[in-house]
Each structure stands twice: as structure tokens, then as C-alpha cells.
Amino acid sequence: MIPTASAALRRQVVRTSVAIPRRPLSTSSWLRPLSSPAIALSDDDNDAPPPSPSPLRDAVRAAADAHISRRAHAVGTNTWLAEDCDDERPTVLSVSPAAFAPGHVDGRVAPPVPAPDADSFLPRRSVDEVPPPSSLYGLERVVGGTPLRSVGCTSWTDAAGKEVAIAPLAKADPFVLAAPAIAAMDASMADLVGSDHPLLSRLASYFLDPDPSAGGKKLRPTMVLLLAEALSDAHPSLEVRPDLAGASARLAEIAELIHTASLYHDDVIDRGSVRRGRPALHGIHGNKAAILGGDFLLARASVCLARLRCCAVVECMSTVVEHLVRGEVMQLVGAHEAGNDSGKRLEGAMGKYLHKNFYKTASLMANSCRSAALLGKYPQSDVDRSYAYGKHAGLAFQLVDDVLDFEDGTGKEKYADLRSGLATAPVLYAAEAHPELWEMIGRRFGDEGDAERAAAMVEDSDGVERTNMLARAHVELAVDAVVGIGGGAVGEGRTFQHRDALVHLAYKMVRRTR
Numbered sequence: 001m002i003p004t005a006s007a008a009l010r011r012q013v014v015r016t017s018v019a020i021p022r023r024p025l026s027t028s029s030w031l032r033p034l035s036s037p038a039i040a041l042s043d044d045d046n047d048a049p050p051p052s053p054s055p056l057r058d059a060v061r062a063a064a065d066a067h068i069s070r071r072a073h074a075v076g077t078n079t080w081l082a083e084d085c086d087d088e089r090p091t092v093l094s095v096s097p098a099a100f101a102p103g104h105v106d107g108r109v110a111p112p113v114p115a116p117d118a119d120s121f122l123p124r125r126s127v128d129e130v131p132p133p134s135s136l137y138g139l140e141r142v143v144g145g146t147p148l149r150s151v152g153c154t155s156w157t158d159a160a161g162k163e164v165a166i167a168p169l170a171k172a173d174p175f176v177l178a179a180p181a182i183a184a185m186d187a188s189m190a191d192l193v194g195s196d197h198p199l200l201s202r203l204a205s206y207f208l209d210p211d212p213s214a215g216g217k218k219l220r221p222t223m224v225l226l227l228a229e230a231l232s233d234a235h236p237s238l239e240v241r242p243d244l245a246g247a248s249a250r251l252a253e254i255a256e257l258i259h260t261a262s263l264y265h266d267d268v269i270d271r272g273s274v275r276r277g278r279p280a281l282h283g284i285h286g287n288k289a290a291i292l293g294g295d296f297l298l299a300r301a302s303v304c305l306a307r308l309r310c311c312a313v314v315e316c317m318s319t320v321v322e323h324l325v326r327g328e329v330m331q332l333v334g335a336h337e338a339g340n341d342s343g344k345r346l347e348g349a350m351g352k353y354l355h356k357n358f359y360k361t362a363s364l365m366a367n368s369c370r371s372a373a374l375l376g377k378y379p380q381s382d383v384d385r386s387y388a389y390g391k392h393a394g395l396a397f398q399l400v401d402d403v404l405d406f407e408d409g410t411g412k413e414k415y416a417d418l419r420s421g422l423a424t425a426p427v428l429y430a431a432e433a434h435p436e437l438w439e440m441i442g443r444r445f446g447d448e449g450d451a452e453r454a455a456a457m458v459e460d461s462d463g464v465e466r467t468n469m470l471a472r473a474h475v476e477l478a479v480d481a482v483v484g485i486g487g488g489a490v491g492e493g494r495t496f497q498h499r500d501a502l503v504h505l506a507y508k509m510v511r512r513t514r
Contacts, residue, residue, distance in 0.1 A: 149476060156483050156503070164483045172500035174508070177229075178222040185221055185253055192253065193300060199285075203293030204300075206281050207260050220259050220368055221252035223393070223505060227372045227386055227482075229498035234486025240376045247308055247375050254317060255368040257301035262324050262360075264294035269328060270420045274413050313371040320364045327359030331422065334444055345438060349428050354395065361401075362394025381487075388481035389502065392474040396509040399425055399471035403464055406455065410514045418451040425470065427454060430463035471510050478506045 149156075156164045166172075175182075186208075193204035228248035232240075241247065266272070267280040268287050274280060282290035298321065305317055330352065358366075369390030373383040402424035404410045405417045417424050421444030431437040434457040440450045458464065482502045 156479060166483075166503050167495075167497060167500040169504050172497050172504055174222055174226055174501040174505040175217075177498065177501050178218075178225050181225045181249060181252070182218050182221060185218075185249060185256070188249075189253055189256070192304070193257075193297065195296070199289070200293070200296060203264075203281065203285060203289055204296050206293070207263060207276065208256070218256065219397070219505075220255040220365060223365060223390065223502070224248065224252040224255055224368050224372050226498050226501050226505065227369050227389070228376070230482070230485055230496065230502055231373055231376055231378050231382060231386070233496055233498055234382070235376075235378060238376070238378065244376055247310075248372060250304055250308060251313070251317075251368065251371055251375060254301045254304050255364060257297045257304070258317070258320060258324075259364060261294035261297035261301070262364075264290045264297070265328075270416075272413070272416060272420075308375070310375055312374045316367045316371045316374065320367050323359040323363040327356050327361075327363075330356040330359065334421070334423065334441070346428055346432055349423065349431075349441075350425070353423070353425060353428060357395055357398040358391070361398040362391050365394035365397070366391035382485050385481045385485050389478045389506075392478035392481065393506050393509055396471040396474040396478065396506070399467050399474070400510055400512060402426060403467050403471075404512075404514065406458060406464060407513075415451050415455050418445050418454055421445055425467040426458050426463035428463070429466045430454075430458045430461035433457075433461040433463075468510065475506045475510055478509075479503050482506070 154166050189208050195201045268282045268290050272280050366387050370387040373386040423441040445451050
């Protein structure tokens with residue numbers, strides 16, 4: 001270490017430092033001289049003039065300039081680079097402000113001229129954010145008196161009145177068909193969430209276990225993978241991107257990463273102690289570690305999403321994260337409705353409850369399914385059907401999940417929602433028969449014994465039965481959507497095993513016990 005010298009001597013050391021050779025930018029060891037204590041100026045040298053430009057600084061600036069001055073034509077017409085970097089100099093835009101796409105989030109990344117793939121640059125709010133209440137209730141069959149079809153039926157009459165045969169479960173089991181792809185995804189995910197820090201790796205992989213008893217049902221990736229195959233089956237002659245199979249597999253991973261991150265955060269917010277029959281992550285490593293683990297999974301999902309190189313899918317899946325936050329905020333506010341009219345209170349509370357369910361659960365399924373169709377650039381009608389399938393299947397899934405809160409042996413604590421202050425569909429329906437429930441809902445079951453009294457009132461009502469009926473109504477809407485993919489193509493010796501597997505997957509939503 002150089003002994004302490006005068007300010008002048010130290011300035012001389014800086015000015016007479018040996019020239020640093022120009023090496024490839026990938027070499028990092030040559031950065032050390034700038035941070036060496038031997039040439040660093042102390043804080044009391046405010047009167048010293050700045051050091052003269054060095055070859056190192058010139059090289060770094062030249063590399064930065066070369067990086068940010070690249071244009072889209074140099075890397076492909078569908079890739080647009082932001083003209084900015086972490087530099088103190090003013091940003092110089094490569095296109096005039098008039099050329100920015102109107103309404104785009106950031107004009108710097110909008111194409112200056114229409115590109116062949118211009119449709120992928122969606123308007124800022126083009127993704128359906130709030131489905132109309134009528135599409136969430138799905139009560140037409142229940143209230144209108146039309147009987148629900150039997151769960152697991154082997155034929156279906158679509159919206160056009162055409163009879164569609166459905167293969168039996170033994171020939172179109174969704175989890176059997178998707179098993180090879182899910183196994184490959186599990187192997188990929190283990191590498192995807194790896195980190196150079198052992199704690200971060202443990203946090204990220206806690207619920208990504210290949211064992212279904214620990215890693216969950218993998219419902220969302222199964223849905224994405226089956227739908228990608230079903231769309232391909234319905235459009236065998238359509239020209240698609242050559243890497244569609246790999247892109248669809250990566251989309252399935254992204255859906256699972258986002259879902260798992262939401263579980264980490266949910267358990268912290270709801271103070272849940274058990275998840276999938278094992279201790280919640282925050283109960284082992286603490287709240288901060290659980291939140292950081294979820295953030296890490298979202299970060300990895302974002303990187304994977306960008307690598308799909310489909311702007312429509314990036315916007316679609318990014319909306320899911322926004323919806324998750326909105327759903328949590330709605331859950332914090334609660335479903336309490338003021339007033340004396342029980343019917344209007346139920347209608348208002350159910351509307352808020354179902355919108356919250358869409359944001360927290362159905363949005364991920366709906367937008368993942370829509371993204372599977374967008375990746376293949378399938379007809380818009382099938383993009384809409386894919387979205388509708390995921391939306392209604394997701395709503396049915398959450399309704400059944402809320403019913404399971406009143407049952408034992410589900411892998412979660414019984415009455416966990418009630419103890420967290422949540423009024424779910426069985427409770428809201430039960431409030432019609434037991435109006436005193438509204439007061440408990442208003443105070444979020446905060447008084448001693450509220451959760452137990454509310455559970456008893458639910459058991460003494462038809463709340464669970466009506467919730468199951470509503471779930472079945474949404475399953476029917478999901479099946480209506482999926483059987484219409486490809487215009488309901490049938491015959492000619494073609495098989496639609498993956499479409500039929502999606503039908504059975506929807507049936508499993510209302511049959512599940514955990």
C-alpha cells in the first residue's frame with residue numbers, strides 16, 4: 001500500500017498512470033486500476049482539477065455509444081431498441097416525436113414506420129382488463145332454469161346446435177397427455193430458477209417440486225400445453241413460427257413461475273401457515289425472504305417473457321401481474337355492502353367477489369390461454385375462445401377452491417379464508433338465509449368466535465351447493481368455448497384428443513377435492 005502523500009503528489013500519480021491497453025470489453029480484470037486505493041483521491045481534494053480522459057474511459061464510452069446506436073434494421077425488423085442507457089449525457093432520440101405510436105407507454109420503443117408485424121404493437125389498454133359482470137356471473141343456465149349437463153358427459157351440443165363427440169377420459173386424460181411435456185418443464189424449471197446464492201435457489205424452488213404432492217397440480221402449464229396442441233390440431237395447414245413448440249413450452253413455464261410467485265406473496269399477506277400440505281415458505285424463512293423469493297420468480301418470468309419475442313404476448317402476460325395486485329387490493333377492501341335489501345347486498349358483494357376472483361385467479365389462466373393462441377397467430381375467433389376457456393375455467397376453479405375451505409383434508413387449513421377475514425361465495429350466499437352474517441362480513445370476522453359462527457351458518461344454508469352450481473355453470477361456458485376452436489372442426493378421420501382433454505380438465509375443476 002502506498003504511504004500517505006501530499007495532494008499534489010497523489011494528483012501526479014493519477015496523471016502519470018501507465019496507459020491501459022485496449023482489451024476486449026468482455027475482459028473485466030482491467031477495470032481494477034480505477035478503484036485501486038493507490039490512485040483514488042480523498043474527500044479533502046475538492047480543489048483538485050479532474051483527471052484527464054483516460055483510454056479506459058474512452059473505451060467504455062465508445063462501447064456504450066456503439067451499443068445504443070444500433071438500429072432495428074441491424075437486428076431484425078421486429079426488434080425495436082430503446083435509445084437510452086444509464087449515462088449522464090442527454091438522450092438523443094433516433095426518431096422524431098411525431099413518429100411515436102400514439103398512446104404507447106414509451107414512444108422511444110415504438111416503431112417509427114409500420115413494420116410487417118405492426119399488429120403486435122398493441123395500444124396501451126388493448127387487453128381486456130375488466131370483463132363485464134354478466135360474463136363473470138354465468139348464471140344464465142342456473143337462474144333461467146336450464147338444467148346443468150352432467151359432469152363428464154361424452155357429447156356436447158355447441159352454440160350452433162351441432163353435436164360434438166367428446167372422447168372418454170381414459171383416452172383423453174389431460175394430465176396423462178401432458179405428462180411428458182410437464183416432466184421436461186420440471187427439468188427446465190430447476191435450471192431456470194437456479195442462482196449462485198444457495199438461499200435464493202432454495203426459496204425459488206420451494207414449490208417447484210416435480211412431485212405433485214409438493215409441487216402442485218401444474219394446472220396452468222398443463223392448460224397452456226394442451227391448448228397449444230389443440231389449436232395446432234384444429235389448424236393443421238396454418239403456417240406458424242418454426243419454434244412454436246418451444247415457445248409454447250416456455251409460456252407454460254412463465255405461467256407457473258407467475259403463479260408460484262403469487263403463492264409466496266399471498267401466504268405472507270394472508271398469514272397462511274400451510275400450503276400444499278407443507279409449511280408455507282414464510283413460516284420457514286420469514287416474510288422478507290418469502291417476498292424476495294416471489295420477486296425473484298417474477299423477474300425470471302419477465303426475462304423469459306421478453307425472449308418469446310412476441311409483443312402481444314408480452315403485454316398480455318404483463319397484464320396478469322397488474323391484475324394480481326389489483327385483486328389483492330380488492331381483497332384487502334373486502335366484499336361488504338351496506339344497505340338493508342339483502343338481494344341488492346348479495347348482488348353487489350358477489351360482483352366485487354367475482355371480479356376479485358378474476359384478477360387473482362382467472363386472469364392468469366385466461367391470459368395464458370390467449371397468449372398460447374397469439375404465439376401461433378391463430379384466427380382472432382380462436383384467440384377469443386382460448387381466452388374465454390381460461391377465464392371461465394379459472395373462475396370455476398376459484399369457486400371450488402372457496403368451497404374446499406369448508407372441508408377437511410384439502411392440504412390447507414379449514415376455515416382459513418374466514419380466519420383471514422374473507423367473505424367467499426358460500427358465505428355470501430348463506431347471508432341470504434342468515435342476515436346477521438353481513439355484520440360479521442363488515443368487521444371481517446374480527447370478533448372472537450366469528451369464524452366458527454359463520455362456518456356454522458354456512459353449513460346450515462345452501463351456500464356451498466349454490467357455489468358448486470355456479471362453478472358448474474362456468475365450466476359449461478368454458479367447454480362451450482373450447483369445443484368451438486377451429487370452428488368446431490370435426491370428421492375426416494381427424495382426432496381432437498387435446499381439445500377433449502381440455503374438456504375433461506374443465507370437468508376436473510368441479511370434481512377436485514384439494
